[in-house]
Amino acid sequence: MTSTRATSVASTRRVPRGGAPLGVPGGPSGHSPSGHGSSSRGAGRGGRLGRGAAWTVAVVVPLAFLVAFFAYPVAVMVGRGFVVDGHLDLSGFADVFSRPRTWRIVGQTLAQAGVATVLAVLLGVPGAYVLYRHRFAGRGVVRALVTVPFVLPTVVVGVAFRSLLVEGGPLGFLHLDGTFAAIVAALVFFNYSVVVRSVGGLWERLDPRAEQAARALGATPWRALRTVTLPALAPAIVSAASLVFLFSATAFGTVLVLGGLRFGTIETEIWVQTTQFLDLRAASVLSVVQLVVVAGALLVAGRARGRREQALTLAEPDLVVRPLRLRRRAGEPRDDGLALVRGATAVTALVVVLLALPLVNLVVRSLRVGDGWGLDHYVALSTVSGGVTVSVWQAAATSLRTAVDATVLALVVGGLVALVVSRRPRRPVARRAISGLDALFMLPLGVSAVTVGFGFLLSMHEPFGLDLDLRRSPLLVPVAQAVVAVPLVVRTVLPVLRAIDPRLREAAATLGAAPGRVLRTVDGALALRAGGLAVGFAFAASLGEFGATSFLARPDSPTLPVVIFRLIGRPGADSYGRALAASVVLAVLTATVVALCERLRRTGEGGEW
Amino acid sequence: MAGPTSHRRRTRALTLSTALGTALALALTGCSLTSSDEPKPATDATASPDAGATTGGTVTLVTHASFVLSDGLLESFTDETGIDVEVVQPGDAGALVNQLVLTKDAPLGDAVFGIDNSFASRAITEGVLAPYTARGDAAADAAGFAVEGDDDGALTAIDFGDVCLNVDTSWFAEHELAAPTSLDDLTKPEYKDLLVVPNAVTSSPGFAFLLATVGAKGAAWPEYWTALKANGLKVADGWSDAYFTDFSGGGGQGPRPVVLSYASSPPSTVPEGGTEPTTAALLDTCFRQVEYAGVLAGAQNPTGAQALIDFLLSDEVQADIPGSMYMYPVSSAVELPDEWTRFAPLAENPFEVAPAEIAANRDLWLTTWSDTVIG
Numbered sequence: 011m012t013s014t015r016a017t018s019v020a021s022t023r024r025v026p027r028g029g030a031p032l033g034v035p036g037g038p039s040g041h042s043p044s045g046h047g048s049s050s051r052g053a054g055r056g057g058r059l060g061r062g063a064a065w066t067v068a069v070v071v072p073l074a075f076l077v078a079f080f081a082y083p084v085a086v087m088v089g090r091g092f093v094v095d096g097h098l099d100l101s102g103f104a105d106v107f108s109r110p111r112t113w114r115i116v117g118q119t120l121a122q123a124g125v126a127t128v129l130a131v132l133l134g135v136p137g138a139y140v141l142y143r144h145r146f147a148g149r150g151v152v153r154a155l156v157t158v159p160f161v162l163p164t165v166v167v168g169v170a171f172r173s174l175l176v177e178g179g180p181l182g183f184l185h186l187d188g189t190f191a192a193i194v195a196a197l198v199f200f201n202y203s204v205v206v207r208s209v210g211g212l213w214e215r216l217d218p219r220a221e222q223a224a225r226a227l228g229a230t231p232w233r234a235l236r237t238v239t240l241p242a243l244a245p246a247i248v249s250a251a252s253l254v255f256l257f258s259a260t261a262f263g264t265v266l267v268l269g270g271l272r273f274g275t276i277e278t279e280i281w282v283q284t285t286q287f288l289d290l291r292a293a294s295v296l297s298v299v300q301l302v303v304v305a306g307a308l309l310v311a312g313r314a315r316g317r318r319e320q321a322l323t324l325a326e327p328d329l330v331v332r333p334l335r336l337r338r339r340a341g342e343p344r345d346d347g348l349a350l351v352r353g354a355t356a357v358t359a360l361v362v363v364l365l366a367l368p369l370v371n372l373v374v375r376s377l378r379v380g381d382g383w384g385l386d387h388y389v390a391l392s393t394v395s396g397g398v399t400v401s402v403w404q405a406a407a408t409s410l411r412t413a414v415d416a417t418v419l420a421l422v423v424g425g426l427v428a429l430v431v432s433r434r435p436r437r438p439v440a441r442r443a444i445s446g447l448d449a450l451f452m453l454p455l456g457v458s459a460v461t462v463g464f465g466f467l468l469s470m471h472e473p474f475g476l477d478l479d480l481r482r483s484p485l486l487v488p489v490a491q492a493v494v495a496v497p498l499v500v501r502t503v504l505p506v507l508r509a510i511d512p513r514l515r516e517a518a519a520t521l522g523a524a525p526g527r528v529l530r531t532v533d534g535a536l537a538l539r540a541g542g543l544a545v546g547f548a549f550a551a552s553l554g555e556f557g558a559t560s561f562l563a564r565p566d567s568p569t570l571p572v573v574i575f576r577l578i579g580r581p582g583a584d585s586y587g588r589a590l591a592a593s594v595v596l597a598v599l600t601a602t603v604v605a606l607c608e609r610l611r612r613t614g615e616g617g618e619w
Numbered sequence: 620m621a622g623p624t625s626h627r628r629r630t631r632a633l634t635l636s637t638a639l640g641t642a643l644a645l646a647l648t649g650c651s652l653t654s655s656d657e658p659k660p661a662t663d664a665t666a667s668p669d670a671g672a673t674t675g676g677t678v679t680l681v682t683h684a685s686f687v688l689s690d691g692l693l694e695s696f697t698d699e700t701g702i703d704v705e706v707v708q709p710g711d712a713g714a715l716v717n718q719l720v721l722t723k724d725a726p727l728g729d730a731v732f733g734i735d736n737s738f739a740s741r742a743i744t745e746g747v748l749a750p751y752t753a754r755g756d757a758a759a760d761a762a763g764f765a766v767e768g769d770d771d772g773a774l775t776a777i778d779f780g781d782v783c784l785n786v787d788t789s790w791f792a793e794h795e796l797a798a799p800t801s802l803d804d805l806t807k808p809e810y811k812d813l814l815v816v817p818n819a820v821t822s823s824p825g826f827a828f829l830l831a832t833v834g835a836k837g838a839a840w841p842e843y844w845t846a847l848k849a850n851g852l853k854v855a856d857g858w859s860d861a862y863f864t865d866f867s868g869g870g871g872q873g874p875r876p877v878v879l880s881y882a883s884s885p886p887s888t889v890p891e892g893g894t895e896p897t898t899a900a901l902l903d904t905c906f907r908q909v910e911y912a913g914v915l916a917g918a919q920n921p922t923g924a925q926a927l928i929d930f931l932l933s934d935e936v937q938a939d940i941p942g943s944m945y946m947y948p949v950s951s952a953v954e955l956p957d958e959w960t961r962f963a964p965l966a967e968n969p970f971e972v973a974p975a976e977i978a979a980n981r982d983l984w985l986t987t988w989s990d991t992v993i994g
Contacts, residue, residue, distance in 0.1 A: 576687075
């Protein structure tokens with residue numbers, strides 16, 4: 011049993027420190043051809059039954075969660091638009107599609123999300139390389155910093171971003187205010203960390219020997235990167251790209267604040283039709299269109315990912331991650347890839363500066379008191395006045411508590427999904443079912459928060475005939491946040507789980523480990539290490555969630571984004587200053603939590619176990 | 620593989636499981652929303668229907684995101700009547716009525732506050748309200764604001780305010796330019812590129828200003844907006860975006876000195892140590908917004924809802940409204956804050972559009988506005 015543990019990391023212990031490659035990477039002398047493990051050895055009939063039951067639970071629990079808190083509310087809401095007086099009425103399709111506006115909106119959605127995704131990937135991959143493959147002083151701070159934009163409420167991004175771009179502002183000379191470029195920039199600002207974190211999570215444990223082998227055989231650093239490393243990272247890159255696309259395609263506040271309705275997307279149009287015109291027919295048709303776009307994107311991503319997925323040899327980050335060096339030592343060869351490192355570092359430094367600009371702008375503005383400077387707005391955070399019934403600190407505590415609940419929920423559900431989806435059954439039907447399950451759990455990111463939020467209002471009164479009104483339950487807020495956080499957990503953990511060489515599991519089984527033990531020692535050990543990233547991600551998503559939550563928030567315990575929204579809705583330099591100070595608190599809170607999660611991850615590692 | 624390292628391994632495994640265990644324990648005990656300081660169980664919302672003023676019980680108030688009263692006021696209602704108040708705020712003012720319409724069959728609560736005159740007709744005709752004639756201190760004043768055609772008394776006026784253009788007086792003084800005073804001034808070349816307003820489709824004050832122009836220009840309002848646009852009008856997404864980012868006098872040091880806001884905004888711009896506000900409302904550009912309350916049809920606690928509406932008209936709540944919600948109370952008996960009487964006068968002749976006319980044309984006007992201004 012100790013030996014199974016050893017085998018799971020055996021290969022990684024032998025990674026040479028920068029020396030010549032040791033030949034073909036592999037697990038313990040692959041004696042069993044992949045796909046034909048004798049994994050059931052030693053398990054009797056009862057064991058097999060128990061295993062079946064365990065897998066069934068692992069599928070049913072997340073599915074039930076998704077159906078109850080996502081599919082059902084959305085179906086109820088969309089159904090409202092298609093059922094008129096008890097009859098199915100699909101005339102809305104013809105109607106909505108005959109409006110030229112609809113096509114413009116679909117085009118704008120695709121254009122904005124597409125361009126933002128490409129840019130986020132192009133900038134994020136070098137970022138992942140620098141921030142996860144290298145070590146340097148202050149790396150933790152930079153990693154936490156790039157996550158902050160992800161959670162800032164859009165009203166604040168409006169202030170942070172637009173006050174830079176507005177005529178007369180520090181970047182006013184660029185004339186970007188209210189342009190397509192400004193929206194795309196903001197979408198990249200939000201989603202950069204998604205790429206960096208999901209790609210970095212795999213890259214930092216990618217065994218460098220394959221690349222080293224290519225280099226030893228004479229490939230240039232660029233060629234080795236292109237033909238060996240990037241293909242190995244492709245699943246994580248595609249994963250990240252699909253997340254960014256979904257986030258961008260459903261961005262709502264950002265688009266409205268920065269571009270207005272001129273750059274309206276499917277999401278903003280659903281919001282307008284639902285909350286302003288109460289035209290549920292149009293809203294439902296648009297929801298279906300959104301679903302089709304999202305499903306199409308997921309299908310493309312799934313295909314691209316499936317083709318490239320391969321078992322990878324994973325290694326300890328400690329052995330893979332190198333100090334960041336930008337200068338060549340005397341006597342080192344010229345083609346050592348320094349140009350790549352320098353290039354990636356330059357790009358990343360530039361991106362980090364650009365990301366920091368709006369954040370610095372926010373901090374500077376929060377310190378502005380009258381014509382001078384001071385901490386007055388921060389002092390005022392502990393007071394209860396000016397339109398909010400709790401102090402900012404109380405709201406922060408509520409936010410943290412809600413986020414803890416949401417994160418635990420998301421980890422349980424997302425962990426189970428990732429585990430199930432990481433299996434590669436031999437039967438094609440089962441394979442298809444699994445990729446379907448994978449896509450299904452991504453949908454919450456691609457469906458309008460208005461549809462989900464209104465769906466909750468419509469469906470959570472006596473849901474499924476139960477005699478309780480969940481709409482006003484404090485439980486519903488973390489549940490709504492968890493629905494959004496689950497895909498993030500799945501996408502973070504899954505690339506690592508899928509990259510596990512099946513031979514590791516088989517080796518463990520051959521050596522006598524029961525199936526549960528294999529799962530724990532092989533999958534569990536590796537998944538836990540990705541877990542820290544996933545926790546940070548889920549926590550951040552929950553802290554910043556303001557879509558569906560804003561339809562649910564209970565006023566006696568408002569979350570921090572809700573309080574910020576209320577403060578900034580009142581006139582006076584004082585409420586404005588307090589709102590900005592509260593936003594800085596939210597940003598610091600997020601950065602701290604993310605940094606702590608990375609720490610937790612590191613204490614958990616360190617050695618083999 | 621046994622030996623000294625196996626001990627180390629166990630310690631590490633232990634560290635991690637302890638950490639995770641602690642997180643889980645935190646979630647399950649002190650840290651969770653659902654376990655600590657949650658005085659009422661979730662099922663409290665389904666309080667028995669016969670709970671009334673005499674038996675205590677709970678009344679649920681559905682309202683918009685801007686509703687707030689000073690700390691302790693709602694508690695004093697509970698002390699007087701024995702009824703607990705639960706406040707539900709499912710979104711902003713614009714979405715409120717639509718949410719009520721959608722949840723008509725299973726109402727979100729017992730009473731509603733925050734339906735304004737631009738949505739009043741829709742709320743009444745959709746039948747989301749039950750009639751009630753309020754008896755609070757300011758009931759007679761409230762009757763003066765009754766919605767035309769609301770013969771059953773579905774809605775009770777609680778407060779009102781004027782949505783008006785605001786100017787940054789110090790900006791105009793600095794630039795030695797006389798501040799504009801009327802809607803027509805804003806289409807003049809000397810005021811080019813100076814005005815910012817929130818989007819009429821996405822913001823309720825933005826829509827109120829559209830109504831002001833409808834009231835002022837009649838059928839010719841789209842031409843007025845075309846002229847505004849030609850004169851460099853800027854449309855921001857929401858009120859805060861316009862007031863804090865684009866407006867020069869809101870504290871955010873934006874570039875534009877004319878913004879759409881409220882007649883009650885100027886008192887907030889009295890600088891520290893100063894005596895006069897740095898902004899002023901243009902009282903000839905206003906639309907009057909009235910906010911109503913009502914009992915929801917199908918309420919589980921209708922008597923509680925009625926008591927709550929009376930309470931909203933009581934002198935203590937009416938006196939609290941200016942400070943907490945930036946609106947004028949309907950009551951003529953309570954005293955306004957000193958800086959309001961000095962710096963936040965109401966418009967004498969605000970523009971008016973009948974609620975029924977608004978309900979009939981709302982979608983058309985918004986679409987026309989959007990086509991004219993946004994393109």
